[in-house]
Structure formats: structure tokens, C-alpha cells
Amino acid sequence: MTISSSIQAQFFLNLKSTIPSYSSLVDEVAETLNLSMDSAYRRIRGEKLLDFEELRTLCHKYNISLDRFFSMDSNSILFQGKTNSYREDSFMQWMEDVQSQLNLVNSFSHKHVYFLVKDMPPFHHYYHPALAGFKFFFWMKSILLFESLKHSKFSIEDNHFEKYREITLRTIKVYNRVPTSEIWNEEGLNTTLRQIEVYHEMGLIKQAKDTIFLYNCVLEVIDHLEKMAETGKKSIFGHAPTEDSAEYKMYLNEIVLGDNTFMAELGETKITYLNHSVMYFIGSTDKNFNESMFKNLENLMKRSSLISGTGEKERKQFFNKLRKKVESKLCLVEV
Structure with missing residues (x-):
């Protein structure tokens, strides 16, 4: 043939x-x-x-x-991706695949990533080890259905982050070198807050103090995101931007609820990743599809407020609203 x-x-x-x-x-x-x-x-x-x-x-x-x-010449659009293998090593495979995709994007001189945010992008959870540990535990227990965690409860002391520390830090290091534009609204924190709240209500968090600690972790991540938006640069948690820090643009759109669409520019090529099964993505390099998706993102950004590097008043108002969401959850936790 x-x-x-x-x-x-x-x-x-x-x-x-x-x-x-x-x-x-x-x-x-x-x-x-x-x-x-x-x-x-x-x-x-x-x-x-x-x-x-x-x-x-x-x-x-x-x-x-x-x-x-x-x-x-057909109307078909081809996507590629992976699904849950329901094996105990599937989460590490997922982490490695995410890092591999970021490494590919970062290898190009012209590169940019766009997020249409429904849930806070996974990389932002990585900034805080305890919050990352909770998300890892949640994904493995409730999404990947690890048999070993079937009867387990979350505890800060168990340090679910440690096993994935090295790959998480490598991923953040690469992510911080890739210029990014994110389109947010006030709903962007809801999923993570709801996951913490539901686990607390179901008794899947061992101690109330751990629930309080997780909410405070979210507040610290919000503070970090606000600093990145203020400088217009990415940075490591708790540190100022460096010469290697990539551009960070944050847009506020109060009308459109995102769907976690993720688009990457790699030189002259674009790839669109669509979310499925909560944490997995399928990608397409179809030229016509990507051009259409990119125009849609451009139109959304034009109809959104840029709150990074400028728009101080709107930026402060937005992040204060996010903090109030978390604080309202904190008030409901009984120690």
C-alpha cells in the first residue's frame, strides 16, 4: 500500500x-x-x-x-486523546501526558496557550502543595476510581502531593514559560470549592481543620493569581516573576460560562483540546476547526475586560468576589 x-x-x-x-x-x-x-x-x-x-x-x-x-473534503473532524485505563498508574500517566504536551508547546519559539475557563485550570492548583494533594486525591478516588482509595479519607498529614512532587514541579516550571491568556468569570472557583464542600459533608475529610486549611489554601492561590494578573507575568508561588516568566493575560467575561476549552499555538500550527471525563482532553489539529475556534476565542476576548496589567479597579473587584466565595464556605465549617 x-x-x-x-x-x-x-x-x-x-x-x-x-x-x-x-x-x-x-x-x-x-x-x-x-x-x-x-x-x-x-x-x-x-x-x-x-x-x-x-x-x-x-x-x-x-x-x-x-x-x-x-x-x-469531508465534514468530519478528527480528535486524538486518551481515556481512563482504571489502573493504579493511570494518574501518573495522566500527569506525564500533560507535561509532555506542555513540553511540546514550550519547544516552539512562537507559542501561546488559551483557556476558556469553566474550572480553575489544573496548573493553578499545583501552586499550593496541600491544595494539589487534595485535587490529586479527589481525582484518584472519585474520577479514576482507585480501588486502593475506596475506603480512604483525605488528610493533610497523609501528604498525597509527595509522590507527585517532582513531576508537578517540572510541569509548573514549563507552564510558567508558556505565554497564556485565560478567560474567566466568577464561576471559575465553583468546582474546586464544591469538591471540598462535598467531601467535608460526606465525612471524606478526616478533620474539620483540614477543610479549613484547604479553603485557606484556595485563598492563598487567589492572592497569587492576583499578583500574576497585576504584573502580567507568571511566577512561582510566593515569588516575584523572573526573566524566564512568561506573559500572563487574564480576561473577565461576565456573560459567557467557559467550557475548559484549551488551545495551543505551536509555531504556525494550532491544536484545540476539548475536555471530557472531567480531567481528560482530546485534541485536534484540523486547520479549519482550529481557525474557527481561534476566531471564537478572539471574539470572546474582545468582548471581555482585560484585568491583567491594567484595569486595576475591575481586577480588585473580581478577586475580592472570589475571596468572598471562599470565605462564605469557611463560615459554614464547624470545628
Whole structure:
């Protein structure tokens, strides 16, 4: 089986967008297919058509599906992604996949990430170890359904963060180097606050003082987000921005409730990630789909208030409203 030279050209164009910008396409193809540089060049230029085994090898290594190349004039939109394997190592796999995607984005000289926020992005939970530990516990117990946590209750002392400390810190380090625009509204904290509240009411948090501590962690993260919005730069929790800190733009939209759409610009390529199964995402590099999604994000940002680096009054009002949400939950906790 071989493919036409035009489809092969599209295939290699797509493959190029999946490798880091510092890598050479011909080097990658030659190494993967165990070819000489000349033979790799001939395939990339379309002078030599790929056979089925070569296609299979390249698709497997670079996670590419041929569907989009053989359905280029259809209305179908191809997405790729992973689902819950319901294994005890699935959370670490999820963490590694998130870090891998961020590393890919960060490898490009031109890069930007856009969030249409429904729930506070997972990276912001990572800023505070105790809050990250709670989210990890919640995801593993209630979403991934770890059998080992079936009868467990959350406790700060159990330190569910420690096992994932190294990969969490690596992820935050990379995330802080990627310029980001987020479109928020006041509902952005509701999911995390509700998770803490429900676990408390169900007796799944061992002690009331732990519930209070978690709410105070959220308040500290809010303070940190406000500082990032004020400077317009990302930073490590409790620290000022550095020379490596990327741009951070926060928009306030009081009308549209986000859906956790996540879009990344990688050079000339865009990828849209759609949320599914609470914590998983599927992604598409479909050009027409991404251009449409990007225009939608641009329109939303134009109809939103930029509260990072400017708009001090609106920024203070917004973050004070977020604090009041948390404080209202704190008042209901009986020690």
C-alpha cells in the first residue's frame, strides 16, 4: 500500500508540527525508519512514496491518524486523546501526558496557550502543595476510581502531593514559560470549592481543620493569581516573576460560562483540546476547526475586560468576589 504524493506532503507537514522546533524532520524520519538521510529526504520531498509499514511506524511513534488525510473534503473532524485505563498508574500517566504536551508547546519559539475557563485550570492548583494533594486525591478516588482509595479519607498529614512532587514541579516550571491568556468569570472557583464542600459533608475529610486549611489554601492561590494578573507575568508561588516568566493575560467575561476549552499555538500550527471525563482532553489539529475556534476565542476576548496589567479597579473587584466565595464556605465549617 502506498499513498499519493499530495497526501504524503500533507502527512509530513502534520508530522513536522508534532516534533519540537529544535528537531530536524529529516533526522527524525531517518532514525525512525532506519534510513539514510538521502532516502529520508526523498520521502519528505515526495520522490519516494511511503509504504504501509513505514506509515504504520511513523503514525505509531508520533501518534498520527491517517483518517484526516483520507477525508480532507469531508465534514468530519478528527480528535486524538486518551481515556481512563482504571489502573493504579493511570494518574501518573495522566500527569506525564500533560507535561509532555506542555513540553511540546514550550519547544516552539512562537507559542501561546488559551483557556476558556469553566474550572480553575489544573496548573493553578499545583501552586499550593496541600491544595494539589487534595485535587490529586479527589481525582484518584472519585474520577479514576482507585480501588486502593475506596475506603480512604483525605488528610493533610497523609501528604498525597509527595509522590507527585517532582513531576508537578517540572510541569509548573514549563507552564510558567508558556505565554497564556485565560478567560474567566466568577464561576471559575465553583468546582474546586464544591469538591471540598462535598467531601467535608460526606465525612471524606478526616478533620474539620483540614477543610479549613484547604479553603485557606484556595485563598492563598487567589492572592497569587492576583499578583500574576497585576504584573502580567507568571511566577512561582510566593515569588516575584523572573526573566524566564512568561506573559500572563487574564480576561473577565461576565456573560459567557467557559467550557475548559484549551488551545495551543505551536509555531504556525494550532491544536484545540476539548475536555471530557472531567480531567481528560482530546485534541485536534484540523486547520479549519482550529481557525474557527481561534476566531471564537478572539471574539470572546474582545468582548471581555482585560484585568491583567491594567484595569486595576475591575481586577480588585473580581478577586475580592472570589475571596468572598471562599470565605462564605469557611463560615459554614464547624470545628
